Amino acid sequence: MGCTVRNRQPAGAGLVVIAFSFLCATSAGAQSVEELQRDLKAMQAQLDALQQKMKKEEELIEKLSQQKATPAAPLVGAAPVATPAAVAPAAATGPEPGSLEQRVTEDVLRKIQPSLAAANKTFPAQFNPAIGLMLDTVASYQENGGGNFEFRSAEVGLSASVDPFARGYAMLNGTNNGVSVEEAAIVTTSLPYNLTLKGGRFFADFGRLSKFHDHDLPFVNRPEVLNTFVGGESQADGLEVSWLSPLTQYVALTLGAYNKIGADNTQTDNNVPRALSRFTYLARPTTFFSLTDANSIDLGSTLAYTPTVNDFNTDGTQAGNGAARYLSGLDVTYRYTPLGEAQYRGLIWGTEVLYNSEDWNVANVASPVFQREHAFGLYSYLEASVTRRYHPGFMYDYQQALDRQQGDLASYSPYFTVWLSEFQRLRLQYTYLSAPADHQSQFFLQWTALLGSHVHGFRDR
């Protein structure tokens, strides 16, 4: 700024010299009075323009000088107080060409350019997906089975944008049984009409907790009703389209077609081609009601329909009679989240009721007799947040056997979760299991940790 002030005087003096020379030159020539007047007017206009420019520069210098005179901010790095006049035009149109502001800007840019260039260097790894690793391990003791240190899983999660039209993610799961692809899917991001298309292997949109990975469940074990009715996690190879309605009320609808639903569902082999009637089709509408700022209810229902269940097992024995299977569910989640202390207080009540209708062989393999059986099951849990760390809860789980050939199963599980941080969790759970010919107490201590990248997904809310 100091340099500019010094330069201003020679510039003004030069101007006067030029003007004087110009005047002398014109007066020395044999020109008419009119020509002289015209030249004088032109010169006057030039002088006016230059004066205007100089005035503007003086104003700018004055403003910048005032800024410099403003007391320094307490910490280095805090933004200086800039006047609106200095900021707004820059924001809107950028500095005036040739102005002091532009020269200062260019000077600063020249100085920081090497750092910018270094930061902007492209490395091939910059396009790598975000990577996270979830470790889940459980120590358990079962009254009728003894104790065990169970390494549950080391699950690697990868996610990144594919291109402007899609993103992709994968969950690779290492367990005692080997490494498997738990999920690997492509999801569109820019379809019109609020549509999203998902393809590959993923957790089908069945109910609420079926879509949770084991380590993300609110309790140590997946409710038995989900294991039996859905087949554990709702893993499915297929295609799913979901639609968010344009209503002001949240209403979403998912439609899907899959080889089968359920990671542990052994009724169908993922690798065997099949007729269209042997795929499983799903429909799920969901909605949400905000009762007050702190109280809300999520409501959903699901129907999974398989027109023709498998007739034969892979060993050639008859597995079914080709009749349809209907698996339906209703899920309700109530949340109390006081906004002013959302991390410290809260309550969640989640319930899913499932109903299965399917033909089962009620005789023997050699002389099968098929009969339609209707089975029902549910789980319900209540969990409180009493501090940011401590979350006690209780889960009740009940199911009828799908073929109704065995008695009912029920379990009662109080549990206590301690969040050491957002990325590490301990959970203690007691389960009293009441199954046909099996009544026992079970104890679990689960230790879960997340390394690396994490996201708070809408699905896991």
Added chain:
Amino acid sequence: MQRNVCHVIALSLVCLAHVAAAQKIKVVATIPDLGEFARRIGGDRVEVNTLATGVEDIHAVPMKPSFAVLLNRADLVVLMGLEMEHAFLPGLLEAARNPKVMRDAPGYIDCSKYVTVLDVPTTIDRALGDQHPMGNPHYNLDPVAMKEAARAMAEGFAQNYPEDRASFTKNLEALEADLDANIVRWQREAAPLKGKTLVSYHPDMVYFAARFGLQPVGTIEIRAGVDPTPSHIEELINLMQREKVDIVVRERHYPAGLAETVAQRTGAKLVELPMMVGGVPEAKDYVGLIDYDLRALLKAVQGGT
């Protein structure tokens, strides 16, 4: 007859064009402070909805499906950035299925663009807590940083709606003039706070402290986002007694008990502060928020409680 039909069609087209022009720009702001700025910069052209309320902890805003509906209909989303909304915004945007406001789309206006960021970590490691790799995101309590946020917001508005650039620029200038006048006043009023030391629950007073000359000494949390352990509290109390810390700030969404204990054991004044517009009834707008926080601190250091 044909001519009449043409007239009707032309009139209809003009009406449609008029309706389209009159349609408001739907803006979703993540916090009330940005919501207020969006209203002031956008003026009559915008209709603003806000996700978080002023009483909430920005790191724990519930991911309500009704927010996904708002974002689905939004033309623009304005956010603090620096991963401040990490707990809820990415998930909601995924559910909203609105390409206009997806991350880094033109309608996704990150207001931290021109903010000089403090507390940028030199080491990224979860051992250091729930770090924000791009730096401390709680700049909304620094009015000068918020001027930069307003500038980024106006620029984003104008980029998306260039036909309204003049109006946005004019409104920005009015907002900046208002802030400038108050900044001068706040700097003058805050003079007694210069050099005073403070401990807060979470490192969200950093920008405010830097602007008004206070010195943050530590936090009740052991690390950002990690609840304190008894040994940390003992160490903190020892440090505070050694440093003769003047003030303990309890952000109103953090529990009262521990902050009270720390203040009692060290003789520091306990001050309860809102962190966002609407955090207390008096903080009706941004000027009211800074007024409230400054006066509460002044009251504490000048002999009140």
